[in-house]
Amino acid sequence: MTVEDIARYVAAQSVLGKVLKHDRYDVYEIGGGNLNFIFRVQSVSGNSLIIKHAPPYLRMLGEAFALTQERICAEMHTMRYFQTIAPSYVPHVYLCGEERFCFAMEDLREFRLMQNRSDVPLPIYEKLGDFLALLFLNTPPPRLEGYYENAALKRISDEYIFCFPHIADHPALVRVPYFTPRPKSPHFDATIAWLRTRFLEAKEHLLHGDLHTGSVMSDGCDLKIIDAEFAFFGPLGFDAGVLIAHILFDEIHAYCSDQAVHYTKRIQAFFRGFEARAHTVSLAFLRESVGFCGAELYRRLLVPAKAKPLEALPNVSQKAQAYALSETLAIDLVEACLHVESLEDFLARVERRLCPKTR
Template sequence: MSAYRPLTAASLIDYLASHIPLKERLGGNAADWTAREVSDGNLNTVFIVSGPAGSLCCKQSLPYVRVDPTWAMPLERTLFEARWMQSVSAAVGHQIPALYHLDEGLFLIVMENLDTHHVLRGALIQGTAPAGFGARIGEFVGHAAWATSWRALPFEDVHALRDIFSRNLALTRITVDLVLTDPYRRDCQRNRWISPEMDDPVAELQDDIALHAAVERLQERFLSVDQALLHGDLHTGSVMISGDDVRVIDGEFAVFGPIGFDLGMFIANLVMNAYAQPDHDEWMRDEIALLWSSFQHAYQEREENTDTRGDVGSLRAKKAEGRAGSSPWAAERSRFMHQVMHDLAGFAGLEMIRRTIGFAQIADYDAAGDRPSQIEARRRALATGRRLILKAGRIDTVASLLDHV
């Protein structure tokens, strides 16, 4: 435990040199190391420290939002990211970076440096992402969701885990405001859009009472349904890729909630990429279908092949599960997956709207080229987001989802 202070490149090197396991990972002496800041997110500072034997990624919280020092922010967010990594690592294995060190006083985490990887969002914009990444994301969500669910753990363990992440109030408040609320308020100063072309569709959305009622249902789902531990901010900017190696990073928004939230957030970003780059349309459709099928397979595989069960589903017998699709267990599984899809569709709609007119927008739209194309991509995103939110309860399958986008 160390007394908190914002680290610089020089002071970080001194810190790492005083911790033998970290020093050994870098190799040589501190004089041989280099540290460079690579912060590109909204909240934290990130340094890459390199030495003769290897490199480390070091992430530290600031007492404010990095991109807006006037916005005060509790320091604990890196602690929640570390707790998230510890909670899901056994289930997802190499699909997240390895966590090497946590200093709770400095609010500093030291982890594996993914120096051979690239951010998925940038790779999609450039058209260099390998096909099939959707399968890896589906597997990740399926494995993490099962391992932290009431179906996998006794309720005592779920409550203990849920209690940890129920204290992640500051970042959950950001989600509630920026994703679930702000875009639908006329007087919210954090909203922004291209004017005057987008003025009318934004005004229609912010005056749409039927839409607001449907958003309220999703607010309730997010805040009251604790199915599993979520990543909480799963989008193409929080995924690193290198060939077939896909890693999920930045779990600081982790919170218990409906499984469809993570799936919907990620899929929405694929849809918006296709709207900005129409030549990606079939590619993104394929990735969405692959993601959903891989999620179902990963979740169901864990469900069928786990010897121990939580309190939900504890009455199932494996031999009964393996029977033909007419069994009651098959019907219950179908009901569960339909509900995940309902949630997925609704939260995807929320993500498309907030990334188009809210505080934290996406770079994909800039890839549309000229201004008319960018406007068209944004208008499509708003229209599709509204449609998904309103019709979420009737979207049961990935085919139906794709019909609506």
């Protein structure tokens, strides 16, 4: 859909006219993520909303990489479900337009991506833990297969987390000149295979599927979780592990920039928020979180969608240090995940690599 298409679509939707107070409006493309296009619709009186549209291809890689448009239907259904169980943590969805592969939602103009903020307070991490607890405690109403998850996107997650990064010189990977992966042990490979089995077969909770600091927005007090296109039914530790990996990427950026690191307080706050609502942090959940964290840390070093905190480092020597450190930490966490005995044990393993005294 073009800007003109969006304008005509909005004009035909009475519910969106109410949001815009029936004023004249303009439509702007404001970019998007790896998969979809994002448009802002803003009225002359300042009211606005966001339209998210899925083209028949993966936006990041272009028209040659075809991808089913139905993917956005699963996302809008998942966001609507999240709105019922965690309304303060997601933008309001005004309209689901399955027939045009788009949906309209609240414009978060006062919010910024968490990965672009250096001042995220600890209560935000607690709220992220609270959101995970809500996923843990609630179950969506039964629907037909594919209503909440898209098989094509789950396959992409499977391939780019558990398969391609572990195949030497796979053509889907993007290698950087300052990083050469180390040989991996049979134990590492076996644990990745176990994590993959859990990802594919443990249909326990409806997850966000790509929960990281680039899919969480904050205004410093509140948070909003966006971009649920990779939603799927799986083990809760997957969402937790991916999120923790990206918290650690921010910390690795700070570490390699000779800045203070705060991962202990941030990760503790996340689990504190989870436990406050769920009343438990099971050892199985913690161990899976650690394992999936390691898998996410490792794959971001090799896939096209790199970790933005590492890419933001200003020079090659810092990037080389960050990549090597990320790989070492990833291997440690994957290989040790099934032997972690407590949150303190996990944090101690991280500290061995991110202790300021080891710089």
